[in-house]
Amino acid sequence: MMIRSTHTLVRPNKSIRFYDEVEEASDEYKGYIYxxxxxxxxxxxxxxxxxxxxxxxxxxxxxxxxxxxLDLCTDEFLFNDRIHKVNVYNVxxxxxxxxxxxxxx
Amino acid sequence: xxxxxxxxSNEWLLNKFxxxxxxxxxxxxxxxxxxxxxxxxxxxxxxxALSDHSSFSSAxxxxxxxxxxxxxxxxxxxxxxxxxxxxxxxKNAYAKSNIERIGNFYRQKVRDSLVGKSTFNLSDIVDHTxxxxxxxxxNLPVDKEVIKNLILGIQRHSNFCVQHDTDPFYMVELxxxxxxxxxxxxxxxxxxxxxxxxxxxxxxxxVTSLFTGPTISGASSLTGAVEFLILDLYRQGQVEKLLNDxxxxxxxxxxxxxxxSTTGRFSRTVTKELHLHGVDLxxxxxxxxxxxxxxxxxxxFQNADxxxxxxxxxxxxxxxxxxxxxxxxxxxxxxxxxxxxxLNIVGNYKVVxxxxxxxxxxxxxxxxxMISNIIVEKI
Numbered sequence: 001m002m003i004r005s006t007h008t009l010v011r012p013n014k015s016i017r018f019y020d021e022v023e024e025a026s027d028e029y030k031g032y033i034y035x036x037x038x039x040x041x042x043x044x045x046x047x048x049x050x051x052x053x054x055x056x057x058x059x060x061x062x063x064x065x066x067x068x069x070l071d072l073c074t075d076e077f078l079f080n081d082r083i084h085k086v087n088v089y090n091v092x093x094x095x096x097x098x099x100x101x102x103x104x105x
Numbered sequence: 106x107x108x109x110x111x112x113x114s115n116e117w118l119l120n121k122f123x124x125x126x127x128x129x130x131x132x133x134x135x136x137x138x139x140x141x142x143x144x145x146x147x148x149x150x151x152x153x154a155l156s157d158h159s160s161f162s163s164a165x166x167x168x169x170x171x172x173x174x175x176x177x178x179x180x181x182x183x184x185x186x187x188x189x190x191x192x193x194x195x196k197n198a199y200a201k202s203n204i205e206r207i208g209n210f211y212r213q214k215v216r217d218s219l220v221g222k223s224t225f226n227l228s229d230i231v232d233h234t235x236x237x238x239x240x241x242x243x244n245l246p247v248d249k250e251v252i253k254n255l256i257l258g259i260q261r262h263s264n265f266c267v268q269h270d271t272d273p274f275y276m277v278e279l280x281x282x283x284x285x286x287x288x289x290x291x292x293x294x295x296x297x298x299x300x301x302x303x304x305x306x307x308x309x310x311x312v313t314s315l316f317t318g319p320t321i322s323g324a325s326s327l328t329g330a331v332e333f334l335i336l337d338l339y340r341q342g343q344v345e346k347l348l349n350d351x352x353x354x355x356x357x358x359x360x361x362x363x364x365x366s367t368t369g370r371f372s373r374t375v376t377k378e379l380h381l382h383g384v385d386l387x388x389x390x391x392x393x394x395x396x397x398x399x400x401x402x403x404x405x406f407q408n409a410d411x412x413x414x415x416x417x418x419x420x421x422x423x424x425x426x427x428x429x430x431x432x433x434x435x436x437x438x439x440x441x442x443x444x445x446x447x448l449n450i451v452g453n454y455k456v457v458x459x460x461x462x463x464x465x466x467x468x469x470x471x472x473x474x475m476i477s478n479i480i481v482e483k484i
Contacts, residue, residue, distance in 0.1 A: 005288065010309075016470060069288075070281040080174055087312055088177045091187055096309035101288040 002044070002104040003066050007059045010096040014054045019089045030080050033072070040063065042068035070099065110137045110144045110393070112169060113268065114465060118295055119368075122410065134382035134392075140169055140188045140342040140471070142372060148421075150382050150392045153427040154373060158184060161373035161392065163428060165358075169372050169393055169471030172265070177443035179314040180431060181322065188427065194306050195431060197314050198242060198298045204435045206296065211238045219450040224457070227335055227479040228328075231443075232260065235328045238439055238473035239319050242432075244297025247288055251298050256280045258322045260328070265321050268467040276315035276317065280286035280385075283316050320369070320433070325434050325468065329367025329475040330422070333444050336479055337361050339456045346449055356414050358440050361399075363420035364412050369397035373374060373422065395419045397474075446456040 007019055037043040045062040064071045072078065090097050107125050111117040117124060127133050128146040134155070134226075145151055154161045167181040175182040181190045214237045218230045240252040258275030260266055265276070285291075286299065293300035297317055317424070318473060338344050341364075347353055374391040386392070400420050401409045412455045423430035430436070457480040466475040 066285065070284055073284050074277045074280045076277075084174045084178060090306075091190065092177065092311065093308055094308065097311045098309045099284075099288050099311065101292055 001065060003063050003069060003101045003102050004097060005061045005063060005069050007061075007099045010049070010098075011055055012094045016033075016093050016095065018057050018095070019086045020057075021084075025042065025082055029078065032077055032081075036060065036075075037068065037072055043072070066101065076079045076094045109135050111139065112474075113221055113467055115467075118474060119461065120301060120464045121397070122401055125401060127394075129398060129402060130216065131383075134381060136384075140208060141168070142393045143381075143386065144393045144395060145382060145397035146395045146402075147382060148399040148405035151396060151399040152425055153423065154394050154420075155371075155428065158427045160375065160377050161190070161378055161394075163373060165374040165391075167371045167373065167428070167472075170469060171372065172464070175314070176481050178312055179318055180361050181318070181428065184447065185220050185427070190308060190310060191315060192431060194301055194310060195298060195307060196301075198244075198296065198301050199431050199435050201251040201434070203242075203296045204438050207238055207241045208438050208442050212440055212446060214238070214445050215446045216323070216450065219446065222451075223483045225481055227456075228332060228475070230290055231328050231331045231335075232257065235324050235331070235439075236260065238327070239324045242297055242319055242323070242435070243299060243385075244293065244295050245282060245292045245299045245316075246291045247282055252282070252465055254281070255282075256324055259317075259320050260324055262389070263321065264469055266325060266469060268469050275469045279312055279317065279320065283313050287311070292368050315358065319436070322470075322473065323432055323436075323464075324367045326430075327432075327439060328364060329473055331440055332476050333362040333365035333367060333474075334358060334440055334444060334481055335447060335454075335481065336456055336476070337364055337412060339454065339481075340460070341365055343412065345447075346414060347444075348453060349447065351448070352399065353414055354441055354444055355437075356416070358437060358444065359420065360412060360414055360416050361440075362422035363418070364400070365474070366374070366397040366400050366420070366429075367474055368422065368423040368424070368472055369430075369474050372393050382428065386484065396424065399468075410446070449484050451481070454481050455484055456480070457482050 019051050042064050043061055050057055109128055126148055126196045128144055137144055162184050163182055165176055177183045177187055184288045218234055236253045236256040239256050240249045245252055255275045255278055262272040263276050264271040272342045293303060347357055371394045373392050375386045376388055379386050421435040458478055462476045463476050468476050
């Protein structure tokens, strides 16, 4: 069953940049996601939007099933290459991070 | 053997207190080329370093062998303010109200493991019962046996726990369960880390080490502590005393923790120039703070190599200062429960495994000491 994951990042003020603005993902990281999640249609769609006040960055992704989403979240390469840096950056800069999933009927 | 410090050697671990004596007696702190750190062994130096967290940082890790993916993402591998953010989320899970609940559950598991056995592998029983208790501390809203078995797998196969026979499967599966529960907003079923993570996390910190930390360092240190408790009470001839007077149990636990500190060593990174144990340290230098050596320092403890059940002295088995173990109270309570049940069910016992036959579990971090083959026989 398809699911939608919604990942929100809320920064305290606009002077704090989101990590994507600090360091772009490496080509290796992007290529890995493409080859393992996009090309084989496990990740079907991904959209980012910034709230009007500029504080909340929302990423909505559509997945073929929940396992694909969990595989990305726990992938060793992705964690070592970027995810742990993002986590540290968010904690040290007071950026709230939240994820939830919903089933797509 | 030329290394004076090598916690990945069974020979060194079997004789570590002799090595520590030599290390404490040196004019200058020993520098380990193998682990690239100064080995700090004297009680006063270890306490000073653990107390001075501005000069001895944990942000670049607290393990003897580190992994930079942990930096600032775990309780142990962070300085303030990050450390307090994590601690504030997790602390209620280790509070008194939850300790009693987990203790009762653990007591039943210990009973089930010991009843009817005359000769048994103590290490195995402690391993399993500790994993049950750890699953209860996490209290994820899924089948506890699944979680307990994953924790057991992590203890035996995670590259954060052991050097050999590693397999990431168990850690990945546990992380998936945590993420799945959080992302699906599954309500907590009772007090524990999961409940605190979803309900007491105002900054919405999504750091799964609050779960995996107890499954790695928490479980291994409790396992080691219980093993050494049973082992040392026998080796030091204290069993009959305890069988005759159970009020001695808390003192026996405290002395066992001093005598063999299961979390034997932590690392820190120096942030400023300072002088310690005859060495000029500079920013970026790493030090290994040897709790188990400090606990045997004759300058601090009279007859330090003697197990004295009447000793009323503090010990450093759970660290000291800002980074003192969050699970101190629950660990001591679970040790109490295990020993009480052990004395009730097994009674008098002997350890069949000879001292020189003990096989240590080679932990990847080099911090914790556990033994895999303690065979016990009921007398």
